[in-house]
Amino acid sequence: MLRINAERLIRDLLHLRAFGSQSSGVVRPAFSQADMQARYWLREQFEQAGLTSRIDGVGNVLGFSPHPGKALLIGSHADSQPTGGWLDGAMGVIYALEIAKSLSESDSYRHLPVDIVALQDEESRFIGCLGAKSLTGVLDDHVVRHATDKDGIRLVDALEAAGLSEVPRERLDRTRYIGFLEAHIEQGPTLEVNSKRIGIVTEIVGVRGLKAIFRGQQNHAGTTMMALRRDASTALYAFAHRINQVFAAHAAERSVWTMGRAKLVPNATSIIPGYAELDLQFRDASESQLDRFTALAYETADEIAKSSLVGVELIEARSPVAPSKMSESLYSYLERSARQHVPNAWIHMPSGAFHDAGVMADFMPSAMLFIPSIGGISHDFAEDSHRDDLILGCQVMATAVVDLLASC
Ligand code: HGY
Numbered sequence: 001m002l003r004i005n006a007e008r009l010i011r012d013l014l015h016l017r018a019f020g021s022q023s024s025g026v027v028r029p030a031f032s033q034a035d036m037q038a039r040y041w042l043r044e045q046f047e048q049a050g051l052t053s054r055i056d057g058v059g060n061v062l063g064f065s066p067h068p069g070k071a072l073l074i075g076s077h078a079d080s081q082p083t084g085g086w087l088d089g090a091m092g093v094i095y096a097l098e099i100a101k102s103l104s105e106s107d108s109y110r111h112l113p114v115d116i117v118a119l120q121d122e123e124s125r126f127i128g129c130l131g132a133k134s135l136t137g138v139l140d141d142h143v144v145r146h147a148t149d150k151d152g153i154r155l156v157d158a159l160e161a162a163g164l165s166e167v168p169r170e171r172l173d174r175t176r177y178i179g180f181l182e183a184h185i186e187q188g189p190t191l192e193v194n195s196k197r198i199g200i201v202t203e204i205v206g207v208r209g210l211k212a213i214f215r216g217q218q219n220h221a222g223t224t225m226m227a228l229r230r231d232a233s234t235a236l237y238a239f240a241h242r243i244n245q246v247f248a249a250h251a252a253e254r255s256v257w258t259m260g261r262a263k264l265v266p267n268a269t270s271i272i273p274g275y276a277e278l279d280l281q282f283r284d285a286s287e288s289q290l291d292r293f294t295a296l297a298y299e300t301a302d303e304i305a306k307s308s309l310v311g312v313e314l315i316e317a318r319s320p321v322a323p324s325k326m327s328e329s330l331y332s333y334l335e336r337s338a339r340q341h342v343p344n345a346w347i348h349m350p351s352g353a354f355h356d357a358g359v360m361a362d363f364m365p366s367a368m369l370f371i372p373s374i375g376g377i378s379h380d381f382a383e384d385s386h387r388d389d390l391i392l393g394c395q396v397m398a399t400a401v402v403d404l405l406a407s408c
């Protein structure tokens with residue numbers, strides 16, 4: 001069996017955490033200085049693991065094995081949410097690094113071809129799963145040219161500032177790979193609540209994002225009688241309330257929706273807002289359910305516009321990520337390894353978070369492994385996992401990798 005080095009795994013996880021660390025979490029958004037510093041360090045580490053490593057034109061850090069034969073690609077994303085947890089994405093990148101290092105030190109397994117990758121902007125600062133979409137050839141150049149982050153910074157300027165504008169983007173060679181494996185924290189409570197230590201992911205939800213824009217009339221908060229107001233904030237609150245009612249009435253078992261970002265202009269206590277924005281994100285494992293929610297959102301926008309005398313416009317706020325199925329033949333190796341290491345402490349489960357594996361799954365067979373998140377918390381500085389779960393997850397992944405490649 002390929003034995004990982006547990007101390008080195010934790011040490012490398014903590015080293016990656018140091019890039020952009022704040023309180024107990026990280027602030028390492030795509031193309032930030034902390035993100036690029038982390039990628040330079042990862043490129044060095046990939047080289048030290050015996051791989052040929054380079055950073056491509058959208059910031060993906062790739063490590064290519066010198067060994068012949070059909071390879072596995074393993075990895076996750078190294079960028080974080082604006083205020084993120086230290087393990088989201090990072091864990092899967094360091095698992096891949098630890099497996100590469102352990103293989104390079106093993107007389108029995110050093111010949112196995114494993115490429116590794118630290119993907120870029122999975123967290124949608126500019127474009128959700130930017131790195132995975134670029135590697136698999138589904139990144140639309142028009143979208144790249146016009147992408148901006150929430151502060152209006154253009155992606156093309158971020159690429160320029162990171163010194164990547166003239167760097168070629170890598171494209172994966174489909175014929176080189178058996179498939180893609182991604183390890184990730186669960187980011188939810190299922191494993192912990194069920195006292196399980198390993199999750200084998202069967203499917204990943206899709207996600208869509210709309211922005212509702214409300215255009216009314218800015219005016220004095222004291223002299224403007226209620227009947228005369230065209231209050232953009234009141235229309236926003238009415239829209240949000242109605243969405244919660246209508247989506248709840250049409251929700252499927254795993255439907256979720258979030259209105260996590262609002263903007264009122266001019267955002268002053270004694271001024272009736274003339275302009276407002278509200279982001280609406282929704283997710284489900286079924287494309288038809290996402291279509292249904294999209295239609296309901298537009299119907300609700302029309303309804304509020306008619307009843308409030310405020311203009312209500314819906315625009316697409318993010319590039320959609322479609323729901324995806326994981327490869328059963330690939331995840332059967334993760335199952336076999338989990339059964340060997342923790343016979344009664346693993347389950348099959350869907351993923352309520354989207355992941356790069358969801359994009360990779362359209363390009364090659366893909367599979368994911370989860371470890372528990374303490375308290376089910378993620379996308380928060382408090383995100384954490386138990387050290388023994390971190391170590392177990394990497395060992396289960398390493399055993400599955402060797403078993404899979406040895407059987408090819
Ligand atoms: O939002 C997500 O599901 C992912 O963690 N970016």
Ligand code: MN
Nearest residue numbers: 081088123379
């Ligand atoms: Mn995330």
Ligand code: MN
Nearest residue numbers: 088089122355
């Ligand atoms: Mn993630």
